[in-house]
Amino acid sequence: MANGNRAVLFDSPKHMKVEELDFPKLEMPNGKKAPHGAILKMVATNICGSDLHIYRGSFPVPQGMVMGHEMTGEVVEVGPDVEFLTEGDLVSVPFNVACGRCRNCRARRTEVCETTNADVSCAAYGFNLGNWDGGQAEYLFVPYADFQLLRFPDKDQAMEKIRDLALLSDILPTAFHGLMEAGAKPGSTVYIAGAGPVGRCGAAAARLLGASCIIVGDYHQDRLDLVKSNGCETIDLSQDIPLTDQIEAILGEPMVDCAVDYVGTEAHGIGADAQSMDPANAINQVLDATRAGGATGVIGVYGPDPLAASKDEQQGTYPIDFGKAWIKSPRVTAGQAPIMHYNRELMMAILWDRMPYLSAMLNTQVISLDEAPAAYETFDQGSPNKFIIDPHGMLSA
Known part of the structure; x- marks a missing residue:
C-alpha cells in the first residue's frame, strides 16, 4: 500500500500546484470512521469546465483544497461494511457525494443529498461543498461505496474504452x-x-x-x-x-x-x-x-x-x-445533474458502441499529474481538448 498521495491543489486564482499529501483514510471529513467507504487508486481523473470557475476565482474555495470531481478508479481498500465491491474492481465515481439513505437520495435525487454537506443539500468532491477532497490525485476516499460507485462489468473491456468511460463521472x-x-x-x-x-x-x-x-x-x-x-x-x-x-x-x-x-x-x-x-x-x-x-x-x-x-x-x-x-x-x-440517474445506461451505450463518435467529439488528451497545472492554463485559454489526468501511467501503458 502506498504511503503518500500526490494531488493537484488550488493555491490561488490562476495557480494550481502538485503536492504530496497523506494517504487517505476511511474517514469522513469530520473525522468519523467510515466503514461504508472505499479507497480508490485513480486511473483517470479529468479537468472539467466547472474546475475553471475555481481556477479563475469565480467559485471561492480554501487554499490547499484538492481539486477534481471527475474520477475513475480501481478499488484498493474497502471498509468492513462494503458488501458488493472488492479490491481490483474498476469503478466510476459520480461527482455528487450522496448517502443513499436520505429522502432525496431514495428518490434518485443524489444531486441534492441532505446529509453529506452540513451547510446545504448539495455535496461534491473538490468543490468546497461539504469539505470532500477532490480526485485529481493518486488516491481518493469515497464514502457509501456500495451505493455510490458504478462498477464496470468487465475490467479489460472497460480499459479499452476508458477515455469515453472516464466521462461518466460528470x-x-x-x-x-x-x-x-x-x-x-x-x-x-x-x-x-x-x-x-x-x-x-x-x-x-x-x-x-x-x-x-x-x-x-x-x-x-x-x-x-x-x-x-x-x-x-x-x-x-x-x-x-x-x-x-x-x-x-x-x-x-x-x-x-x-x-x-x-x-x-x-x-x-x-x-x-x-x-x-x-x-x-x-x-x-x-x-x-x-x-x-x-x-x-x-x-x-x-x-x-x-x-x-x-x-x-x-x-x-x-x-x-x-x-x-x-x-x-x-x-x-x-441545477446539477443527478449523475446516478443516468450513468449506468450511458455506460452500457459506450460499452456496446452506441456512441462511437464520443472520443472524436471530445478530443481527449491524456496528461500526467505534473502536467495538470499547465493544462489548466491551456484549458482556460479555450483549448478544444478535454484533459484526462493519468496519475499512475495506466492509460499510456
Missing part, C-alpha cells in the same frame, strides 16, 4: 440530463449553447437520442470545427447577427424544439460584444431560441460570483429576460 450524464430536462427526443431540433467539453458531450448525447438538427453555438472556431465534423450545425457567436436569425438560416424557422445552456455565468455577449462578459447571455440565448411550449435545460453554473461586474451579479442575481419568454409558456429546469 460531463456526459450532466449533458444528457440537460437534454432530458429540455425534452429532447427522436426528431427534435436542439440548440446547444457552448462547445466546451460538456456542450460537445451534449451534442453527442443528442445524436444518441436521435435528435434531427443539432445546432451548437460558440466563439472558438476550433471547437466548432470538432462538432461540425461530427454531424452538427454550428453558429459562430462572434458574428454580429441575432441568434434567432442564424438559427432560421439553418432550420428555416427562428426557433428550436429544445435548448440547453452549457455555459453559465462565464458567458460573453454576441457579435460586437463577444469580447465582453455577459453572465446572463447563455440562459437568455436558450430562452430566446426555444419555441413556444418548448423546454430549456440550464446546466451551466450559476451563483454568486466575486469577479462579476455588478454588485447584483456578485451576489448571484442576474438579468434574465423572463418577461419576454413567459408568453411562450416555457419550462425551465436548472
Whole structure:
C-alpha cells in the first residue's frame, strides 16, 4: 500500500500546484470512521469546465483544497461494511457525494443529498461543498461505496474504452440530463449553447437520442470545427447577427424544439460584444431560441460570483429576460445533474458502441499529474481538448 498521495491543489486564482499529501483514510471529513467507504487508486481523473470557475476565482474555495470531481478508479481498500465491491474492481465515481439513505437520495435525487454537506443539500468532491477532497490525485476516499460507485462489468473491456468511460463521472450524464430536462427526443431540433467539453458531450448525447438538427453555438472556431465534423450545425457567436436569425438560416424557422445552456455565468455577449462578459447571455440565448411550449435545460453554473461586474451579479442575481419568454409558456429546469440517474445506461451505450463518435467529439488528451497545472492554463485559454489526468501511467501503458 502506498504511503503518500500526490494531488493537484488550488493555491490561488490562476495557480494550481502538485503536492504530496497523506494517504487517505476511511474517514469522513469530520473525522468519523467510515466503514461504508472505499479507497480508490485513480486511473483517470479529468479537468472539467466547472474546475475553471475555481481556477479563475469565480467559485471561492480554501487554499490547499484538492481539486477534481471527475474520477475513475480501481478499488484498493474497502471498509468492513462494503458488501458488493472488492479490491481490483474498476469503478466510476459520480461527482455528487450522496448517502443513499436520505429522502432525496431514495428518490434518485443524489444531486441534492441532505446529509453529506452540513451547510446545504448539495455535496461534491473538490468543490468546497461539504469539505470532500477532490480526485485529481493518486488516491481518493469515497464514502457509501456500495451505493455510490458504478462498477464496470468487465475490467479489460472497460480499459479499452476508458477515455469515453472516464466521462461518466460528470460531463456526459450532466449533458444528457440537460437534454432530458429540455425534452429532447427522436426528431427534435436542439440548440446547444457552448462547445466546451460538456456542450460537445451534449451534442453527442443528442445524436444518441436521435435528435434531427443539432445546432451548437460558440466563439472558438476550433471547437466548432470538432462538432461540425461530427454531424452538427454550428453558429459562430462572434458574428454580429441575432441568434434567432442564424438559427432560421439553418432550420428555416427562428426557433428550436429544445435548448440547453452549457455555459453559465462565464458567458460573453454576441457579435460586437463577444469580447465582453455577459453572465446572463447563455440562459437568455436558450430562452430566446426555444419555441413556444418548448423546454430549456440550464446546466451551466450559476451563483454568486466575486469577479462579476455588478454588485447584483456578485451576489448571484442576474438579468434574465423572463418577461419576454413567459408568453411562450416555457419550462425551465436548472441545477446539477443527478449523475446516478443516468450513468449506468450511458455506460452500457459506450460499452456496446452506441456512441462511437464520443472520443472524436471530445478530443481527449491524456496528461500526467505534473502536467495538470499547465493544462489548466491551456484549458482556460479555450483549448478544444478535454484533459484526462493519468496519475499512475495506466492509460499510456
